[in-house]
Amino acid sequence: MSPPESWGRYPHVEQHTRSLVWRSDALPRGEGTLLPRGLGRSYGDSCLNAGGTLLLTSGLDRLIDFDPTTGVVRCEAGVSLDTLLRLSVPRGWFLPVTPGTKFVTVGGAIANDVHGKNHHRSGTFGRHVRRLELLRSDGSRRMCSPEENPDWFGATVGGLGLTGLVTWAEVQLVPIRNPFVVQETIPFENLDGFFRVSRESEADHDFTVSWVDCLARGRKLGRGLFYRGNFAPSQFERLPLAKSHLSHGAGLAVPMDLPAFCLNRLSVSAFNLLYYHRQRGRPSQQLIHYDPFFYPLDAVHGWNRIYGRRGFLQFQCVVPHATARDAVKEILERSARGGLPSFLSVLKTFGDLPSPGWLSFPRPGITLAMDFANRGEKTWRLVEELDRVTREAGGAVYPAKDARMSPESFAAYFPQRERFAPYVDPAFSSSFWRRVNPASLPALR
Numbered sequence: 001m002s003p004p005e006s007w008g009r010y011p012h013v014e015q016h017t018r019s020l021v022w023r024s025d026a027l028p029r030g031e032g033t034l035l036p037r038g039l040g041r042s043y044g045d046s047c048l049n050a051g052g053t054l055l056l057t058s059g060l061d062r063l064i065d066f067d068p069t070t071g072v073v074r075c076e077a078g079v080s081l082d083t084l085l086r087l088s089v090p091r092g093w094f095l096p097v098t099p100g101t102k103f104v105t106v107g108g109a110i111a112n113d114v115h116g117k118n119h120h121r122s123g124t125f126g127r128h129v130r131r132l133e134l135l136r137s138d139g140s141r142r143m144c145s146p147e148e149n150p151d152w153f154g155a156t157v158g159g160l161g162l163t164g165l166v167t168w169a170e171v172q173l174v175p176i177r178n179p180f181v182v183q184e185t186i187p188f189e190n191l192d193g194f195f196r197v198s199r200e201s202e203a204d205h206d207f208t209v210s211w212v213d214c215l216a217r218g219r220k221l222g223r224g225l226f227y228r229g230n231f232a233p234s235q236f237e238r239l240p241l242a243k244s245h246l247s248h249g250a251g252l253a254v255p256m257d258l259p260a261f262c263l264n265r266l267s268v269s270a271f272n273l274l275y276y277h278r279q280r281g282r283p284s285q286q287l288i289h290y291d292p293f294f295y296p297l298d299a300v301h302g303w304n305r306i307y308g309r310r311g312f313l314q315f316q317c318v319v320p321h322a323t324a325r326d327a328v329k330e331i332l333e334r335s336a337r338g339g340l341p342s343f344l345s346v347l348k349t350f351g352d353l354p355s356p357g358w359l360s361f362p363r364p365g366i367t368l369a370m371d372f373a374n375r376g377e378k379t380w381r382l383v384e385e386l387d388r389v390t391r392e393a394g395g396a397v398y399p400a401k402d403a404r405m406s407p408e409s410f411a412a413y414f415p416q417r418e419r420f421a422p423y424v425d426p427a428f429s430s431s432f433w434r435r436v437n438p439a440s441l442p443a444l445r
């Protein structure tokens with residue numbers, strides 16, 4: 001078995017693993033500190049524990065209860081969103097919030113309090129968790145919900161797996177009439193165009209997200225394609241079926257690590273240009289299956305291997321509305337100038353529904369996510385600059401995507417960290433936590 005890595009394949013660390021089993025009374029002992037591990041879809045080091053032990057939750061895979069009349073599902077924390085969808089969609093229920101991949105566990109979705117294309121309407125995943133059980137290293141089990149042990153709930157949702165192991169959780173699903181989404185694609189010519197379409201779309205569309213051509217400059221800076229949609233009603237007009245639906249699930253896979261030169265400025269420019277112009281400057285409306293609509297990247301298994309062995313850094317920030325225009329402009333300008341093209345850049349407006357977790361990342365504003373191949377010093381310098389712009393704009397960087405933020409940045413982005421710290425299980429830690437809290441002494445068992 002290959003050693004566990006994060007989705008960004010950076011950093012490479014040595015760690016031990018222990019598999020968890022259903023209904024074990026206590027957590028297994030391990031080398032060094034413990035950290036729960038879901039499907040490893042976090043990009044940086046928040047799902048890594050150098051020198052310590054990862055508690056693999058793949059054995060916690062039981063569905064405990066599902067009520068098809070209310071849409072309440074209770075399952076163990078290692079169940080994936082993919083499994084939940086297979087159960088719930090044929091019965092008319094969908095996830096209340098889903099990230100851009102269905103290959104994440106319920107435990108991972110809680111620990112990062114993940115967000116999706118409907119953040120402006122539904123907030124984060126944690127808002128839809130009715131209750132969960134937390135198992136601590138001292139063997140104690142706690143029921144946590146917004147009403148019962150609310151402090152433990154606030155610390156655990158978005159708590160980066162540090163407050164203990166979530167063994168199971170109960171989630172409220174949302175009703176759907178069929179598995180199709182009516183999707184509109186609207187090209188926008190620059191950043192102002194994005195802000196305009198985003199404003200116009202929020203009231204009537206449950207799902208919004210945009211792809212941005214990160215290499216466009218000058219008057220075209222920030223141009224891209226805006227996707228918005230709603231689940232289709234029971235009766236809908238005949239609409240063209242999106243092509244991506246036909247090709248989805250074809251089982252494409254990246255068979256090996258690609259050499260670094262495959263992703264260069266030229267190939268990324270060509271991709272961005274073709275992608276933008278495939279829309280031919282016109283809006284369109286299509287019917288699309290939920291799978292390619294929510295999970296376009298899942299169609300290519302192991303797509304992170306296109307970045308080769310050195311991996312990549314993802315940078316995702318959120319900046320408040322008041323500073324968003326200038327900050328996003330500066331970030332796009334700096335990355336276009338830096339000669340390090342981001343293969344995929346995504347822009348979205350977050351709504352103002354409060355996140356339930358003390359360390360939850362989403363907050364009102366604009367979020368921008370970019371992928372940078374790890375080219376060493378050059379990449380790090382660029383991402384440091386983007387971090388600085390985010391800080392000065394009063395924003396935050398997403399720990400689930402991070403492998404490099406400084407303790408000072410973490411303190412600025414997450415002012416509730418001091419309230420959170422006493423809830424960290426003394427036997428738990430992660431590479432991320434030690435990096436952003438150099439003073440934290442990992443409790444060795």
Ligand SMILES: Cc1cc2nc3c(=O)[nH]c(=O)nc-3n(C[C@H](O)[C@H](O)[C@H](O)COP(=O)(O)OP(=O)(O)OC[C@H]3O[C@@H](n4cnc5c(N)ncnc54)[C@H](O)[C@@H]3O)c2cc1C
Pocket residue numbers: 007035036037038039040041042043046047057077078098099100101103104105106107108109111112113114115116117159160161162164165166167297400
């Ligand atoms: C293609 C892609 C698209 C993505 N899109 C989005 C997006 O749109 N929005 C978004 O918010 N995120 C997104 N992500 C990030 C991803 O949703 C999160 O990193 C998620 O938390 C990963 O879940 P996982 O099961 O893989 O957990 P891991 O990555 O293995 O672990 C994540 C954290 O959860 C903790 N954890 C896992 N299981 C438990 C448990 N049982 N008890 C306590 N703690 C636990 C771990 O300790 C760790 O801190 C995306 C990732 C990818 C690869």
